[in-house]
Amino acid sequence: MRIGSALVAIWLIIGVLATWQRGYFTGTENPDCERLGTVVITIVAGPLNYVGLNPKVEECDLPEPSQ
Template sequence: MRIILLLVVVWLVIGAVAAGQRGYFGNEPGDCAGAGTIALTVLAGPLNYVGVNPKVTECQLPQPSQ
């Protein structure tokens, strides 16, 4: 169980490093698509280094009821 947890943490750290190298942490995302792109990049982990470049082009957040 510890090995699986360690692998997951290492996977996410590698994804965070890739997002940092792409400059995603330089400023806050302007919209939910930017935040989604950062999240997908971190979740993709080491796949970022073999050509995966996840991007969220649009997203719609639900509006609160009035």
């Protein structure tokens, strides 16, 4: 169980490193849905970023609340 938790933590740390290296944490004060989605998916992809995966969210349509 501890090994699995450690592997998940390392995976996510590598994803944060890849996100930081691509400059996704800087630039805008009010990030839009696409930017936030790209940051999250890049972090989740982790080490796959370094073997050529470049995940991006192109469209993001948030649901509108019902009236």
